[in-house]
Amino acid sequence: MDSMSSLAPEAAVIARYEPVIGLEVHCQLATRTKIFCGCATGFGAAPNTNVCPVCLGLPGALPVLNRQAVEFAIQASLALNCKINNTSVFARKNYFYPDLPKGYQISQYDKPLSEHGWVDIEVDGPDGKYQKRIGITRIHMEDDAGKSIHDGFKDSERYTYVDLNRTGTPLIEIVSEPDIRSADEAHAYLTVMKQVLQYVAVSTCDMEKGHLRCDANVSVRLKGAEKFGTKAEVKNLNSFRFLKLAVDQEIERQVGIVDGGGRIVQETRLFNPATGETVTMRSKENAHDYRYFPEPDLVPLQISDAWIARVRETMPELPGSRRNRFVNEYGLREYDAQVLTAERPTAEFFEEVVKTSGDARAAANWVMGDLAALLKEAEKEITESPVSAANLGRLLKLIGEGKISGKIAKELLPKMATSGESPDVLVEREGLSQISDESALIKIIDDVIAANPKQLEQYRSGKTTVMGFFVGQIMKASRGQADPAVVNKLLQEKL
Numbered sequence: 001m002d003s004m005s006s007l008a009p010e011a012a013v014i015a016r017y018e019p020v021i022g023l024e025v026h027c028q029l030a031t032r033t034k035i036f037c038g039c040a041t042g043f044g045a046a047p048n049t050n051v052c053p054v055c056l057g058l059p060g061a062l063p064v065l066n067r068q069a070v071e072f073a074i075q076a077s078l079a080l081n082c083k084i085n086n087t088s089v090f091a092r093k094n095y096f097y098p099d100l101p102k103g104y105q106i107s108q109y110d111k112p113l114s115e116h117g118w119v120d121i122e123v124d125g126p127d128g129k130y131q132k133r134i135g136i137t138r139i140h141m142e143d144d145a146g147k148s149i150h151d152g153f154k155d156s157e158r159y160t161y162v163d164l165n166r167t168g169t170p171l172i173e174i175v176s177e178p179d180i181r182s183a184d185e186a187h188a189y190l191t192v193m194k195q196v197l198q199y200v201a202v203s204t205c206d207m208e209k210g211h212l213r214c215d216a217n218v219s220v221r222l223k224g225a226e227k228f229g230t231k232a233e234v235k236n237l238n239s240f241r242f243l244k245l246a247v248d249q250e251i252e253r254q255v256g257i258v259d260g261g262g263r264i265v266q267e268t269r270l271f272n273p274a275t276g277e278t279v280t281m282r283s284k285e286n287a288h289d290y291r292y293f294p295e296p297d298l299v300p301l302q303i304s305d306a307w308i309a310r311v312r313e314t315m316p317e318l319p320g321s322r323r324n325r326f327v328n329e330y331g332l333r334e335y336d337a338q339v340l341t342a343e344r345p346t347a348e349f350f351e352e353v354v355k356t357s358g359d360a361r362a363a364a365n366w367v368m369g370d371l372a373a374l375l376k377e378a379e380k381e382i383t384e385s386p387v388s389a390a391n392l393g394r395l396l397k398l399i400g401e402g403k404i405s406g407k408i409a410k411e412l413l414p415k416m417a418t419s420g421e422s423p424d425v426l427v428e429r430e431g432l433s434q435i436s437d438e439s440a441l442i443k444i445i446d447d448v449i450a451a452n453p454k455q456l457e458q459y460r461s462g463k464t465t466v467m468g469f470f471v472g473q474i475m476k477a478s479r480g481q482a483d484p485a486v487v488n489k490l491l492q493e494k495l
Helices: 067-079 183-199 240-259 305-313 319-330 334-340 344-357 360-378 389-400 406-419 423-430 438-451 453-460 466-477 484-494
Strands: 017-028 090-094 104-108 114-125 128-143 147-154 157-163 170-176 212-222 232-237 267-272 277-283
Touching: 017 183, 017 240, 067 114, 067 128, 067 170, 067 183, 067 305, 114 183, 128 183, 183 212, 183 240, 183 319, 212 240, 232 240, 232 277, 240 267, 240 277, 319 334, 319 344, 319 360, 334 344, 334 360, 344 360, 344 389, 360 389, 360 406, 389 406, 389 423, 406 423, 438 466, 438 484, 453 466, 466 484
Parallel strands: 232 267
Antiparallel strands: 017 170, 017 212, 090 104, 104 128, 114 128, 128 170, 147 157, 212 232, 267 277
16 A cells, blocks of 8 residues: 555544654755865755766775864764764665765764764643653764756656766764654654754755755554554655654554554655655665675774864854753743744844843843844844844943933834944934933923823823823924933823
């Protein structure tokens, strides 16, 4: 049975089964050159131009391991709580594919770079949020294959083109334990994985460019059973949405087969976004089919404890730790801390604003609110912000010191974005300092009261809510420069 029957199993039937899911995440490391040669890894070059005898597998060409790729792999391993092996071995993984010119992939088999890691996830369940730890079996290094481009039919013939630019780009493969029990957990796991890898800057994780890809191993068993069911592997899931859809569909497909008395075939499948179904790609190969043997042209990789320590010292604070610190040190709400630490540039920008302003809560509100809206309108990332963190921090400090009002600050922000000037310069040039001088404010208050006798009578008749009207008129008359606290004090005295 290749795909789901026309009727998916009912929810009650699916509920009797437990999915068992493991993910294999392939991440392209952010090196300038390939893992075993000096060819560029840049995206978008003309087909078959970033190639050489080494990545083409020509006779006599010898691979040389890229040290930066190893350091990125060490960083990823540390960030994912893995134990790094002091000795790991590259092996040849032999198989035929049109875009694999060597006829084998250089990977790691029984002696990987690192093992026994974990990530913590948080998932929305039927009874609320719950936390779970997902184990990582291993992380190993390997080179990527090329890319086959299927161009449909032309003159009644089907054409496939091969671009070998990607051949030899450095990858790490992160293999999870079969600890995942739903598509939501799989989505949360990949989300945390991507965030951590981006934080330590080992990869852009750009899924549109193939820098992060995922294979899902899915099986089902009756709840309470100890033995795993037969798994099917769904290959090359290149978006979070497709991962969730493919896993959910594969669970339904397998439950429908097993509950109907059928048998799951171990195989590799592909997810078809157009139909929302997984389809057979090939029968599943076992490890011995690849005829692994140690790569004769590469010596075992030796990683000393001192090297690991040096790499560890360069690591940034990870998102989970930073999130907790934002809550405990800055007194932020959990939600705000989560938003601000979602991406490393945002977290670093926020901390610079706090450093200048001295007000973490105001910094959080402005970074997530006014600045975020300004950047969205300009279609810019925070790394491209036309308002520097120092200038935004200074703007908030002027508010805190009572030198400008919040209203004036909101008017200044777009001007700062346009001119690149500091708020101090703009306030000075445009005469926007907050008015706290009582004599100056009394005149404005007297004028407003005199111009609104009807509202004055309403207030004195007991309708004290009219106070807000007077404050609004006074702020308008002062172009938003009146000190609200002083205005309220003087206005109450006058009324």
